[in-house]
Amino acid sequence: MTNETAFEAASTVIPGGVNSPVRAYRSVGGAPRFLVSGHGPYVVDVEGREYVDLVCSWGPLLLGHAHPAVLDAVHAAVDRGLSFGASTPAETELAEAVIARLAPVTADGRPVIEQVRLVSTGTEATMTAIRLARGVTGRSLVIKFAGHYHGHSDGLLADAGSGLATLALPASAGVPAEIAAQTLVLPYNDPAAVTAAFAEYGDRIAAIIVEAAAANMGVVKPAPGFNAFLAQTAHDNGALLIVDEVLTGFRESAAGWLGLEPVAADIVTFGKVIGGGMPLAALGARREMMEQLAPLGPVYQAGTLSGNPVAVAAGLATLRTADADVYARVDDVAATISTAVDEALSAAGVEHVISRAGNLFSIQFQYTLAADYAGVQRQEAFRYGPFFHAMLEAGISLPPSAYEAWFVSAAHDDAAVSRVLEALPAAARAAAAATPA
Numbered sequence: 001m002t003n004e005t006a007f008e009a010a011s012t013v014i015p016g017g018v019n020s021p022v023r024a025y026r027s028v029g030g031a032p033r034f035l036v037s038g039h040g041p042y043v044v045d046v047e048g049r050e051y052v053d054l055v056c057s058w059g060p061l062l063l064g065h066a067h068p069a070v071l072d073a074v075h076a077a078v079d080r081g082l083s084f085g086a087s088t089p090a091e092t093e094l095a096e097a098v099i100a101r102l103a104p105v106t107a108d109g110r111p112v113i114e115q116v117r118l119v120s121t122g123t124e125a126t127m128t129a130i131r132l133a134r135g136v137t138g139r140s141l142v143i144k145f146a147g148h149y150h151g152h153s154d155g156l157l158a159d160a161g162s163g164l165a166t167l168a169l170p171a172s173a174g175v176p177a178e179i180a181a182q183t184l185v186l187p188y189n190d191p192a193a194v195t196a197a198f199a200e201y202g203d204r205i206a207a208i209i210v211e212a213a214a215a216n217m218g219v220v221k222p223a224p225g226f227n228a229f230l231a232q233t234a235h236d237n238g239a240l241l242i243v244d245e246v247l248t249g250f251r252e253s254a255a256g257w258l259g260l261e262p263v264a265a266d267i268v269t270f271g272k273v274i275g276g277g278m279p280l281a282a283l284g285a286r287r288e289m290m291e292q293l294a295p296l297g298p299v300y301q302a303g304t305l306s307g308n309p310v311a312v313a314a315g316l317a318t319l320r321t322a323d324a325d326v327y328a329r330v331d332d333v334a335a336t337i338s339t340a341v342d343e344a345l346s347a348a349g350v351e352h353v354i355s356r357a358g359n360l361f362s363i364q365f366q367y368t369l370a371a372d373y374a375g376v377q378r379q380e381a382f383r384y385g386p387f388f389h390a391m392l393e394a395g396i397s398l399p400p401s402a403y404e405a406w407f408v409s410a411a412h413d414d415a416a417v418s419r420v421l422e423a424l425p426a427a428a429r430a431a432a433a434a435t436p437a
């Protein structure tokens with residue numbers, strides 16, 4: 001089997017040959033690599049080729065592939081049974097671990113997270129957070145930012161309408177205009193746009209939802225004070241702030257991005273690292289907020305596989321293993337690789353800037369660092385495809401889109417990092433030679 005034949009077979013029975021569109025190679029061209037295994041910093045495809053993996057399952061694999069502590073915990077859980085549809089003590093331990101990690105993040109002297117509900121995907125976590133915010137405030141509208149991704153629930157697949165502070169339009173076929181119109185899509189890092197939206201719709205806005213640091217349009221860091229401004233503005237207007245840490249949570253630090261920049265969040269969503277590679281996500285808030293959820297409160301939420309014992313075992317083992325040394329290594333590897341990317345592109349004369357937020361980074365093929373989605377889209381993205389393929393040819397697997405963050409893990413040892421550094425000069429020359437399609 002080759003990647004091409006695997007892709008052909010998949011495309012016959014799976015739309016586009018992929019079960020999530022980010023896996024498709026549509027923006028870089030070619031057949032996606034079909035993988036059969038992973039170990040440490042490496043993945044292996046159906047042709048037996050090994051790649052240094054800088055996707056890391058889009059974030060969950062903070063410890064790398066097949067970490068022994070995580071596999072042992074999963075094997076032990078599997079041996080006890082796959083699912084009970086009933087509570088298990090490990091769910092409490094995971095909730096306690098999340099609360100303990102977030103304990104330094106306080107507002108008015110109280111931790112922002114006192115209770116946690118486990119769900120299976122980040123999409124469910126943000127969807128539930130919004131329902132909870134609407135239930136608590138009795139309001140309908142939600143502010144989100146252009147280029148931020150919060151999963152694929154209807155109301156969050158919305159694009160800005162024309163003009164500032166106008167209700168949003170569907171960003172996908174199948175999303176009713178009436179549902180998209182419950183969302184306001186604003187430019188990121190633009191406090192004036194937020195102020196204008198509250199001036200127009202203040203008493204109808206239930207919540208602002210924001211990625212703790214934007215990393216789904218490539219990486220775009222929040223401007224200093226922007227997250228705090230969102231909390232203050234929401235609270236001044238009787239609305240809530242939902243901080244989406246699905247991607248950044250437990251990756252940027254032990255307490256996620258909030259560990260680097262504490263903010264008075266009302267609800268925080270988690271995913272990716274919290275499941276260590278298994279389907280697991282969560283939302284957390286203060287007790288009185290979380291007790292508005294069923295079965296105690298009027299806001300309904302449920303899940304047959306929520307808190308699945310195998311997923312919880314993987315998540316707990318990941319969080320227990322992710323100590324200060326792990327975060328130091330991840331930061332170090334990210335700094336080494338991103339600096340080398342910067343130097344290689346400079347040496348090849350490619351117009352670029354490296355956009356960083358903590359240990360997450362991506363390339364912008366332009367000289368001015370963009371602070372919002374419109375700015376990110378001005379880059380010469382056509383340079384990414386040739387760069388990507390030159391890296392792939394050299395055995396390095398990058399995200400197959402210029403608009404995604406690069407992910408490293410604590411398993412990226414010096415040998416794996418060296419392989420990345422050695423591949424960069426040729427890839428940078430390929431980016432330099434690229435021409436617009």
Ligand SMILES: *Cc1c(COP(=O)(O)O)cnc(C)c1O
Nearest residue numbers: 121122123149150151244246247
């Ligand atoms: C990945 C992601 C989601 C959605 O999580 P899924 O598990 O893919 O549903 C939500 N928010 C952010 C910030 C994400 O990066």
